[in-house]
Amino acid sequence: MTGDEPQRPIEETLRRALVDTALRNVPNAARPPASPDPARRPAFRWIAPLLAAAVVVAVAVSVLAVRLTADGGHTPIGHSSVPFPAPSSSGHSSSAPSSPIAPTPQPTTSARVHVPPPIPRPTQTKKITLHPVLRSGRPAPGYTVRDGGSAIVCDGISRFAVGALITAACTPSAEGPFGCYRAAATQALCLQDVWERTLVRYRLAAGAPIDRTGAGTDPRLFALELAHGMRCKPRSGGAWGILQRHPTWTGYWECGAAGDVWGPVPSAHEGIDMSGQLWTVHVFPFAAQHTAPGVVRGVARAYYLAGRH
Amino acid sequence: MTSAALDFETLYQTQWHALVRLALLLVGDRGGAEDVVQEAFLNLYRRPPASVDSAAAYLRTSVVNGSRSVARKRLVARKHPFAPAPDGPAADQNMLVAAEYEHVIRALRSLPRRQREVLVLRYWSELSLAEVADALGISVGTAKSTASRGLDALERMLGGAR
Numbered sequence: 001m002t003g004d005e006p007q008r009p010i011e012e013t014l015r016r017a018l019v020d021t022a023l024r025n026v027p028n029a030a031r032p033p034a035s036p037d038p039a040r041r042p043a044f045r046w047i048a049p050l051l052a053a054a055v056v057v058a059v060a061v062s063v064l065a066v067r068l069t070a071d072g073g074h075t076p077i078g079h080s081s082v083p084f085p086a087p088s089s090s091g092h093s094s095s096a097p098s099s100p101i102a103p104t105p106q107p108t109t110s111a112r113v114h115v116p117p118p119i120p121r122p123t124q125t126k127k128i129t130l131h132p133v134l135r136s137g138r139p140a141p142g143y144t145v146r147d148g149g150s151a152i153v154c155d156g157i158s159r160f161a162v163g164a165l166i167t168a169a170c171t172p173s174a175e176g177p178f179g180c181y182r183a184a185a186t187q188a189l190c191l192q193d194v195w196e197r198t199l200v201r202y203r204l205a206a207g208a209p210i211d212r213t214g215a216g217t218d219p220r221l222f223a224l225e226l227a228h229g230m231r232c233k234p235r236s237g238g239a240w241g242i243l244q245r246h247p248t249w250t251g252y253w254e255c256g257a258a259g260d261v262w263g264p265v266p267s268a269h270e271g272i273d274m275s276g277q278l279w280t281v282h283v284f285p286f287a288a289q290h291t292a293p294g295v296v297r298g299v300a301r302a303y304y305l306a307g308r309h
Numbered sequence: 310m311t312s313a314a315l316d317f318e319t320l321y322q323t324q325w326h327a328l329v330r331l332a333l334l335l336v337g338d339r340g341g342a343e344d345v346v347q348e349a350f351l352n353l354y355r356r357p358p359a360s361v362d363s364a365a366a367y368l369r370t371s372v373v374n375g376s377r378s379v380a381r382k383r384l385v386a387r388k389h390p391f392a393p394a395p396d397g398p399a400a401d402q403n404m405l406v407a408a409e410y411e412h413v414i415r416a417l418r419s420l421p422r423r424q425r426e427v428l429v430l431r432y433w434s435e436l437s438l439a440e441v442a443d444a445l446g447i448s449v450g451t452a453k454s455t456a457s458r459g460l461d462a463l464e465r466m467l468g469g470a471r
Binding site for chain 1: 322326329334463
């Protein structure tokens with residue numbers, strides 16, 4: 001390393017092990033998430049409006065107090081009868097999630113669990129919002145629950161997090177992106193596959209902080225069903241290599257043995273062209289995806305996971 | 310987009326992979342590593358340094374510190390389990406490791422934190438001893454002796470395996 005000291009064999013062994021492990025887990029094709037611009041994070045987005053609202057309320061209270069005093073009233077300021085507007089309970093209106101998989105076009109159809117047969121020749125993409133976990137924290141009808149068998153730590157925000165009652169990147173299953181909903185004080189129900197209708201119940205590790213700051217209120221795009229029936233889940237990491245025909249592209253969706261969805265970097269919609277009524281993606285065959293040409297496929301159905309209730 | 314914002318974006322795009330890999334080797338899983346790096350960039354965004362060089366050094370130190378924090382949190386979580394010991398692997402063992410290097414990585418992860426950090430910065434990030442010392446806030450002499458002790462320990466642990 002320094003050039004004036006003899007190399008020890010362990011140094012080269014360690015170097016090779018570190019390089020191999022680092023590249024194996026974070027390949028060049030891995031795409032950075034959206035840059036952390038605080039202005040786009042909900043926690044920051046709401047600070048200014050809240051402060052402004054607080055100032056307005058304070059001024060209103062002061063004005064009213066002055067008037068009441070002038071009128072000979074005796075209403076103490078601390079118990080003001082000013083009709084404060086009730087806070088909005090929806091929180092769904094325009095909260096832009098920090099996730100790069102932000103759902104720009106909002107889904108219009110709602111369904112609990114329904115996996116219909118393939119659409120032969122779709123002319124538009126059907127958006128379906130799934131509600132796998134009820135507001136009570138119980139699984140929705142039609143979903144079965146199996147035990148994950150281990151404790152998980154939810155200490156970060158997943159790109160694919162949905163915001164029902166808990167949204168977090170949960171480990172040790174970090175390589176399998178999934179939407180986790182808090183089911184009880186110490187349990188989470190996680191959906192990993194929209195077609196399986198199975199929720200995995202995990203214990204939340206004690207003491208592990210649950211960061212909800214990234215919890216989106218909008219439904220998150222979680223799965224695609226292509227026109228010819230191919231089912232695609234969010235990419236779950238690992239080395240995908242480089243497409244020879246599009247060396248700057250990256251893989252966005254895993255669609256099984258038949259192929260995967262790739263797209264340019266950056267991509268506003270995770271490799272999906274949403275410009276038309278029928279969304280399209282570029283699919284490259286898995287077996288020869290580094291050299292073979294891709295095909296453009298229509299997206300028959302787009303499955304969203306419900307956001308925070 | 311302002312030039313400052315453009316610089317931040319460029320820095321983000323050019324440094325992200327290297328920093329996530331560094332964090333991965335310290336934290337032990339990619340999800341945790343990405344979180345650490347995202348937080349480091351967020352801190353940088355809030356307090357932009359004077360130059361790109363100092364930004365890179367700041368990010369590196371921030372990633373090392375963030376990785377320590379994650380490791381501490383996980384240690385606490387494991388020491389105070391909600392229920393009987395989990396069946397699955399610990400969160401910080403969730404790395405893809407080639408079979409031929411598995412024993413090396415396992416040995417590395419068993420080293421004391423300081424030794425592990427010095428070795429990763431030196432042999433993955435290819436930093437000089439002075440840069441390692443600067444990143445960790447220690448003296449060059451301490452960095453050198455820590456690296457030497459770490460290599461000695463690795464040699465002892467891997468002696469039978471190689």
